[in-house]
Amino acid sequence: MIGGVRTVVSYDLDNKDRELVEAELAFYAQDDEGNVWQFGEYPEEYEDGKFVKAPAWVHGLKGARAGIMMPADPRVGGNAFAEGWGPAVGWKDRGIVYQTGQKVSVPAGTFDNVLVIKEGAPGEKDAEQLKYYAPGIGNVRTGWLGVGVKMTEDLELTKVEQLASDEVRKVRQKALRLETDAYRRSKDVYAKTARSDAARELGTGPR
Numbered sequence: 001m002i003g004g005v006r007t008v009v010s011y012d013l014d015n016k017d018r019e020l021v022e023a024e025l026a027f028y029a030q031d032d033e034g035n036v037w038q039f040g041e042y043p044e045e046y047e048d049g050k051f052v053k054a055p056a057w058v059h060g061l062k063g064a065r066a067g068i069m070m071p072a073d074p075r076v077g078g079n080a081f082a083e084g085w086g087p088a089v090g091w092k093d094r095g096i097v098y099q100t101g102q103k104v105s106v107p108a109g110t111f112d113n114v115l116v117i118k119e120g121a122p123g124e125k126d127a128e129q130l131k132y133y134a135p136g137i138g139n140v141r142t143g144w145l146g147v148g149v150k151m152t153e154d155l156e157l158t159k160v161e162q163l164a165s166d167e168v169r170k171v172r173q174k175a176l177r178l179e180t181d182a183y184r185r186s187k188d189v190y191a192k193t194a195r196s197d198a199a200r201e202l203g204t205g206p207r
Helices: 165-185 197-202
Strands: 008-016 019-030 036-047 050-053 065-070 094-106 109-120 129-134 138-143
Touching: 008 165, 019 165, 036 165, 094 129, 094 138
Parallel strands: none
Antiparallel strands: 008 019, 019 036, 036 050, 036 065, 094 109, 109 129, 129 138
């Protein structure tokens, strides 16, 4: 629960050359009109296997505000939208609908009616990205415009799996361990949020 809104929590791990570089919890909710909002992030960044920093931002804390990740009625040519505002950590990403109704093929399969959102941040023209969202799946590809962009990232969904109950339990336990770290390391942000439902059920959380 963030700012009185019940959110869905995602758990992401980023690896480079089989080494963890970032572990992240992110918080999303959908309003009655269908817009998908992001309410914050808790990312842990690592170098050479060692923790470096955790630039967390959460709606309502230290000037942070939630933002829209995906509009309910995406239309090309519409206005750009804030994907969140975390001034304490420099989070200022904005998005705009770039394409709709696209057909995209990635190793995980071919998807129709894909929505493409162009993301960037004021003052960071070298960091523009394209995010491809397939109905019922989510983000299937991350690309870039390729013109005057120095920072490039090209990611593709390779597999879609339905986890068995014991596998879900293991992933949830890992996410809860990251949440426990968040309460310990992010005293001025994450430690001020309510525990997740899963943490309450297991009797874990801030100490």
